Amino acid sequence: MKIKELQRICLEVRRDIIRMLGEAGSGHPGGSLSAAELVVALYFSVMKHRAKEPDWEDRDRFILSKGHCCPLLYAVLARCGYFPVEKLLTLRKLGSPLQGHPHNLEVPGIEASTGSLGQGLSIANGIALAGRLNKKNYRVYCLLGDGETDEGQVWEAVMTSNHYHLDNLCAIVDRNRLQIDGKTADIMQLEPYPEKWRAFGWYVIEIDGNNLAEVLGAYLQAEKIKGKPTVIIARTIKGKGISFMENEVEWHGQAPKKEEVEKALKELGERI
Amino acid sequence: MRTVFNKTLLKIAKKDERIFLVLADIGYGEIEPFAKAFPDRYFNVGVAEQNMTDIACGLAMEGNIAVTYSIANFPTLRCLEQIRNDVCYHNVNVKIVIIGGGLAYGALGVSHQSTEDLAIMRALPDMVVVAPADFTEAEAATYAMVKHPGPVYYRCGYKKEPRLHKGKIDFKIGKAIQARAGGDITLIGTGTITYRVYQAAELLVKDGIQARVLSMHTVKPIDKEAILKAADETRGIITVEEHNIIGGLGGAVAEVLAEGGVGVPFKRIGLPDTYVHIVGSHDWLLDRFGFSPESIAQVAKNLLKCRQ
Ligand SMILES: Cc1ncc(C[n+]2csc(CCOP(=O)(O)OP(=O)(O)O)c2C)c(N)n1
Ligand SMILES: [Mg+2]
Numbered sequence: 001m002k003i004k005e006l007q008r009i010c011l012e013v014r015r016d017i018i019r020m021l022g023e024a025g026s027g028h029p030g031g032s033l034s035a036a037e038l039v040v041a042l043y044f045s046v047m048k049h050r051a052k053e054p055d056w057e058d059r060d061r062f063i064l065s066k067g068h069c070c071p072l073l074y075a076v077l078a079r080c081g082y083f084p085v086e087k088l089l090t091l092r093k094l095g096s097p098l099q100g101h102p103h104n105l106e107v108p109g110i111e112a113s114t115g116s117l118g119q120g121l122s123i124a125n126g127i128a129l130a131g132r133l134n135k136k137n138y139r140v141y142c143l144l145g146d147g148e149t150d151e152g153q154v155w156e157a158v159m160t161s162n163h164y165h166l167d168n169l170c171a172i173v174d175r176n177r178l179q180i181d182g183k184t185a186d187i188m189q190l191e192p193y194p195e196k197w198r199a200f201g202w203y204v205i206e207i208d209g210n211n212l213a214e215v216l217g218a219y220l221q222a223e224k225i226k227g228k229p230t231v232i233i234a235r236t237i238k239g240k241g242i243s244f245m246e247n248e249v250e251w252h253g254q255a256p257k258k259e260e261v262e263k264a265l266k267e268l269g270e271r272i
Numbered sequence: 273m274r275t276v277f278n279k280t281l282l283k284i285a286k287k288d289e290r291i292f293l294v295l296a297d298i299g300y301g302e303i304e305p306f307a308k309a310f311p312d313r314y315f316n317v318g319v320a321e322q323n324m325t326d327i328a329c330g331l332a333m334e335g336n337i338a339v340t341y342s343i344a345n346f347p348t349l350r351c352l353e354q355i356r357n358d359v360c361y362h363n364v365n366v367k368i369v370i371i372g373g374g375l376a377y378g379a380l381g382v383s384h385q386s387t388e389d390l391a392i393m394r395a396l397p398d399m400v401v402v403a404p405a406d407f408t409e410a411e412a413a414t415y416a417m418v419k420h421p422g423p424v425y426y427r428c429g430y431k432k433e434p435r436l437h438k439g440k441i442d443f444k445i446g447k448a449i450q451a452r453a454g455g456d457i458t459l460i461g462t463g464t465i466t467y468r469v470y471q472a473a474e475l476l477v478k479d480g481i482q483a484r485v486l487s488m489h490t491v492k493p494i495d496k497e498a499i500l501k502a503a504d505e506t507r508g509i510i511t512v513e514e515h516n517i518i519g520g521l522g523g524a525v526a527e528v529l530a531e532g533g534v535g536v537p538f539k540r541i542g543l544p545d546t547y548v549h550i551v552g553s554h555d556w557l558l559d560r561f562g563f564s565p566e567s568i569a570q571v572a573k574n575l576l577k578c579r580q
Contacts (some may be wrong), residue, residue: 026379067383092379094552100380103549115383116350117319147297150318180297181316187297188318252300 001045003212009044009079010036010212014241015268016075016088022261024092027100030251031145032072034176034236037215042141043076046219051081054108060138061127063112065120066145066174067101068253073110074098082109118151120144121171125160128169139223140169147179150188155200161229162201170222171202171231174209176238180252194233202231209234242267273429273464274371276407278302280414281339285310288418290336290365296324298342298371321346325354325366332364337418341369344377344386348393348425359423360396367417368393373403373427373463374514375543375561378554382547386427390462391519393425394492400445401492403427403463406436409489412443420445429464430554436467436487446490448498454482457572458502458509462488462521465514465563472568479573494524500532508537508575512568514558517542537575541568 013036021027039062043049047060064073071091078085090096097106101115112123124142131138148154161169175193177184184190194204203225207214215234222230238252239245242264245256256264282305285291293306295316307314317323321342328338340347347368348355359366370386377384393401400420404410410428417424436451443449451466452473461469466487473483484506486498502509509529513521522540529538543561550557558564562571 024379092551094556095550099549099551100377101383103381106549113382115381116346147319150297150320152320152322179319181295181300184318187316188320249300 003216006040006044006212010040011268013040013072013075013079015265016078016085017071018242018256018261018264018268020071020075020088020091021255022258023089024255026092026255027071028068028253029245029256030178030238031066031069031174031176033240033242033245034238035069035072035143035174035209036240037210037212038143038172038174038234039072039076041212041215041219043080045216047141048138051109054082058136058138061111061124061140063120063124063127063140063142064102064114065142066117066148067114070100070102073102074107077107077109080109083107117145117148118153121154121157122160124169124171125157125164125166128161128166129164131168138168141172142169143172143174145179146173146175146177146184146190147187149173149190158197158200158202165227166229167226169229170219171229173231173233174236175233176236178238178247178249178252182249197231197233201228203228204231204233206233207235209236210240273404273407273410273433274302274431276410277369277414277428278306280411282306282309284415284418285313288337289313291418292328292331292336292338294324294328294331294338294340296321296342296346298346303341322351322354325351326358328366329354329358329362329364332366333362337365337367339367339369341371343371344384345389348386348389352392356396360398363398363422365421367424367426369426369428371428372430374465375548375557376430376554378557379551381551382549385548387514387543387548388516389425389427390491390513390515390521391523394519394524398422399492400424400490401427402445402490404429404489405461405464405466405487406433408435408437408441409443409449409487412441413489416443416445427463433464434467436470443489446493446495448486448488448495450484451487452483452485454484455506456481456483457576458484458486458506459512459568459572460486460488460499460502460509460521460525461512462491463514465512465558468558468563468565469512469568471565472572475565475569476572481572481576483572488521491521491524494528496528496532499525499528500534503529503532503534503536508572510539510541510568510572510575512541512563514563515542516545518545537578539571539575541571
């Protein structure tokens with residue numbers, strides 16, 4: 001798929017996210033918007049998957065370890081045809097399958113139920129190990145937040161992927177430099193960050209995660225790395241695409257109000 | 273209730289310099305006044321609850337009172353062994369505070385529902401388990417928690433819980449508070465659900481039933497005396513908790529009744545032993561799972577009927 005087309009889908013997905021959160025009245029816009037290119041590129045260009053056959057055995061697997069960013073995943077799945085786009089507006093509504101954190105038994109295409117941070121990469125390790133034992137060619141992708149990697153379990157998992165040389169696994173860190181309570185640099189210093197992953201035996205690719213050409217390039221490169229796991233450290237802008245949300249900590253977990261929705265949609269519309 | 277807790281803690285910390293607050297990236301919009309007032313007694317260790325709990329343990333070992341604080345299961349289940357082996361086994365002054373007990377984060381899904389916490393925390397030796405019902409209890413419980421030497425688990429509500437107690441209360445750890453007098457049946461609640469229990473009691477008046485309502489804000493140590501007294505003075509006991517039906521308030525009360533040798537009609541109201549994997553507002557979920565005042569009242573009527 002052409003980059004122009006992917007860019008159009010990213011815009012569409014960002015609008016979906018804003019509409020969903022506006023309708024729900026709560027949710028996490030910042031980290032959903034920052035990772036749009038990362039997830040859209042996977043589903044519309046990189047991964048083998050079938051919207052009409054979500055359980056297809058040979059599909060590539062995607063684990064959203066930072067489960068609070070599920071509005072992004074819901075929008076991407078809907079745009080891929082896993083379920084009707086109209087359903088997006090039921091986010092967090094009474095009885096809706098689209099919960100505030102993803103539930104794999106309710107929504108087709110969700111690989112793992114997440115919401116408690118720090119657990120996804122371990123699950124991804126298990127799936128990657130099983131894939132290798134079962135002689136399957138699928139690849140496993142796991143998206144983490146940078147704040148999320150404060151969790152000790154993440155580093156247990158990081159060691160494991162290296163120990164078992166899981167080259168069928170690709171981790172992506174949305175390095176937007178913000179978490180709930182502030183800047184990652186103020187809350188818990190992560191740097192020297194790429195060096196940490198390297199020291200743990202990973203192949204590290206650093207990119208601008210809001211630049212589709214770089215994102216696609218990184219996924220291609222990751223597939224070619226053999227004998228070790230790859231992490232893409234994607235520098236992004238939290239709240240990307242909406243001027244008043246970009247890099248603002250308060251947009252981690254609050255929904256836009258009506259006027260803000262309109263303003264945001266206008267900004268997104270004008271950029272087509 | 274979250275705001276009441278934070279304000280009270282700040283007030284106490286102004287007088288008691290042993291108070292430390294240890295966070296794991298959940299405090300935005302609430303803890304800033306504490307962080308500002310006591311930058312040396314405030315640590316935010318990032319999204320790392322196991323680390324948070326044991327830092328608190330270390331601080332407490334040096335004679336301080338360390339409060340850990342996060343939402344739902346993150347400061348409890350995520351770091352359960354740190355709580356068991358480090359906080360409880362050392363019997364140190366760590367206070368574990370959760371925001372959003374039960375289904376308060378209704379739309380966020382199972383990862384954000386705290387519905388097994390009472391049972392699990394209750395099973396830990398030396399742990400005191402409190403769940404205030406309203407703002408008045410929340411404030412009093414904060415003072416009581418700090419005063420109590422040793423580990424305390426404090427299940428806080430979220431926002432805008434209605435007022436249960438009209439006047440002043442006498443809050444003591446391990447002593448239930450009677451929120452309504454009555455001699456026909458006793459309804460025992462814990463935490464913010466107790467307001468609905470009170471409403472159920474008011475509904476029962478129409479049927480000529482006077483229900484006693486007990487706010488069992490301390491699930492451990494449980495108030496045996498109040499339970500046995502209720503068994504003696506009223507014709508049935510019902511427990512109501514926003515928690516899995518297994519092992520929480522209902523379990524604790526059942527233990528007291530069984531060992532007390534009293535054969536009073538008894539019924540537990542709680543969440544079924546499954547995950548609440550539908551979402552909705554807090555109130556909607558409560559109604560749906562049998563916590564409307566009407567359904568609680570109906571259970572009470574049925575219990576009294578089967579007695580006759
Ligand atoms: C174990 C656990 N602790 C705390 C939380 C609450 N929480 C939700 S999002 C978040 C911050 C995450 O920051 P980051 O990983 O950087 O996400 P992003 O910036 O991409 O939104 C926290 C602490 C959680 N979901 N799970
Ligand atoms: Mg972040």
